[in-house]
Amino acid sequence: MTRQQLVEQIRNKQTYLIVGLDTDITKIPKHLLTKTDPIFEFNKQIIDATKDYCVGYKINTAFYEALGIPGWEAMEKTAAYIPATHFRIADAKRGDIGNTSSQYAKAFFETLQFDAITVAPYMGADSVLPFLEYKDKWTIVLGLTSNTGARDFELQKAGDELLYEKVLRTAAQWGTADQLMFVVGATQASEFANIRSITPNNFYLVPGVGAQGGSLKEISEKAMNKEVGLLVNASRAVIYASGEEDFAVKAMLIAKEYQQEMAGYL
Numbered sequence: 001m002t003r004q005q006l007v008e009q010i011r012n013k014q015t016y017l018i019v020g021l022d023t024d025i026t027k028i029p030k031h032l033l034t035k036t037d038p039i040f041e042f043n044k045q046i047i048d049a050t051k052d053y054c055v056g057y058k059i060n061t062a063f064y065e066a067l068g069i070p071g072w073e074a075m076e077k078t079a080a081y082i083p084a085t086h087f088r089i090a091d092a093k094r095g096d097i098g099n100t101s102s103q104y105a106k107a108f109f110e111t112l113q114f115d116a117i118t119v120a121p122y123m124g125a126d127s128v129l130p131f132l133e134y135k136d137k138w139t140i141v142l143g144l145t146s147n148t149g150a151r152d153f154e155l156q157k158a159g160d161e162l163l164y165e166k167v168l169r170t171a172a173q174w175g176t177a178d179q180l181m182f183v184v185g186a187t188q189a190s191e192f193a194n195i196r197s198i199t200p201n202n203f204y205l206v207p208g209v210g211a212q213g214g215s216l217k218e219i220s221e222k223a224m225n226k227e228v229g230l231l232v233n234a235s236r237a238v239i240y241a242s243g244e245e246d247f248a249v250k251a252m253l254i255a256k257e258y259q260q261e262m263a264g265y266l
């Protein structure tokens, strides 16, 4: 999906919500456990219920990899089930020496046909560039993450700037704003304006609203740019809105609430 198509989707649907499919077999409603593939059945019903209120889905691969082959199959089926109109993100946080990164890129962009993948910048340019060779795909580099551990490295001084500032400034040179996004945690409100000043044109994937307590209002007011520039993810708050048979309806209602709030910021 191109930047123009993504912006059009956001404007038409008045939402920049990404629903996170962090599907945990121990948390899905019990009645689904009799199905052949409970994880896929859950995801399918969540996608059907929420697709009008979001512009994409983020599959956190950890939840699927943890289950071995059945988990990987559920991930493949889920990725294929997401409508082509929606942005498909693999939250896999990959990155390794160049030839290994090339295999990760092939796995997620070609075999699984995701539109985007999250990538850790720690190993530097040669670990990220193989993803950026796919000009029609998106590489989402971890910028300033939502967790408290962001203080351990990302918010430490690196010369005359903070490490995350150096990551943004440097990684932004590796690709264009048509193929490179950054992860910016919704819990890092004090840094939003600074982050936008360093990377004025890039889209951000923003996790941390909902269960982690980040503010949709703050990120929207401080970091939105002319082309919106924001994809805000909510996982647990949407998909586990109910643990009962009404889980899909409850997920739809929460997604709709986010959409309506987002429409007010657009």
Ligand SMILES: O=c1ccn([C@@H]2O[C@H](COP(=O)(O)O)[C@@H](O)[C@H]2O)c(=O)[nH]1
Pocket (backbone or CB within 6 Å): 020, 022, 060, 091, 144, 145, 146, 147, 183, 184, 185, 207, 208, 209, 210, 211, 212, 233, 234, 235, 236, 237
């Ligand atoms: O900085 C980061 C980077 C990634 N994540 C991921 O986003 C979702 C958030 O889930 P919620 O249930 O909405 O809190 C999850 O997949 C994380 O691994 C993040 O939270 N922060």
